[in-house]
Amino acid sequence: MAEIKKTKAVIMENELLCDGIYSIWLKEESIAKVAKPGQFLSIYCKEGSRLLPRPISICEIDDEKTMLRIVFRVAGAGTNEIAEAKKMDEIEIMGPLGNGFFLENTSNSILIGGGIGIPPMLELAKNLPGKKQIVLGYRSETFLVDEFKLYGEVIIATEDGSIGTKGNVIDAMREHGITDGMIFACGPTPMLRGVKSFASEHNLVAQLSMEERMACGIGACLACVCKSKDKDHHSNVNNKRVCKDGPVFYADEIEL
Ligand SMILES: Cc1cc2nc3c(=O)[nH]c(=O)nc-3n(C[C@H](O)[C@H](O)[C@H](O)COP(=O)(O)OP(=O)(O)OC[C@H]3O[C@@H](n4cnc5c(N)ncnc54)[C@H](O)[C@@H]3O)c2cc1C
Secondary structure, three states, rough: OOOOOEEEEEEEEEEEEEEEEEEEEEEEEHOOOOOOOOOOHHHHHOOOOOOOOOOEEOOEOOOOOEEEEEEEEOOOOHHHHOOOOOOOOOEEEEEEEEEOOOOOOEEEEEEEEEHHHHHHHHHHHOOOOEEEEEEEEEEOOOOHHHHHHOOOEEEEOOOOOOOOOOOOOOHHHHHHHOOEEEEEEEEEEEEEEHHHHHHHHHHOEEEEEEEOOOOOOOOOOOOOOOEEEEOOOOOOOOOOOOOOOOOOOEEHHHHO
């Protein structure tokens, strides 16, 4: 695994994609050169009262320009501060964190993203070979759709039915008769639970990326454990640390 660096990055671009969703390109050579799809960054706030870094997935990696892209929703004070950063501002980051997706040799993949779990699927879509069906679930307003279309067939579900299937990603997969391929998914826990049971119903292998609340980001504090099938060698209980052992797990490794 690549060495984790705590370092300063320079904001090269900060764009509002849609209501409350921002896209930021960061210039930072040492992380961009080694990061993999599905890994994440810990982003530090300047405001001293917000001590803990905010985990944000890597949406795109440009190792030639040595840049990393993050796409995030303003959820509270920390992400609000990051959203206000201006071009050429410096920001402290740590990464690359987590294990990322396992790029198995598959000719047929189903990529599933829900809400703010959509961004990390973009770098994965770029890296996976073969046929890709990309299922994206939104509340209402969509983002990143045209960028995903460059890499595969895009299927959309919205909760309010304004675009695509009315409902969630599982409803969209059933409507489009998707039943075959290696599943890669990131999104809220109820969505991952649905994906896990869809995978077992169709006898498919699934990799799930979990967005558990976390503190240290490097496996030391055990704030982000999830229930696992096997005992963790670190804590000797049926737990896995989402930040270090994950955030990506095979569906049959974890209980949801
Ligand atoms: C591995 C990982 C990758 C993530 N990737 C992204 C991403 O690519 N884009 C993105 O927009 N968000 C992502 N998140 C969620 C993001 O970390 C939180 O939204 C952020 O930390 C909130 O910080 P805040 O100070 O703005 O809000 P806070 O004031 O700390 O919290 C505001 C609200 O956000 C919720 N929240 C806080 N932390 C998390 C968390 N870790 N996960 C889920 N909800 C949280 C709280 O429950 C609360 O309702 C990721 C989380 C993890 C663990």
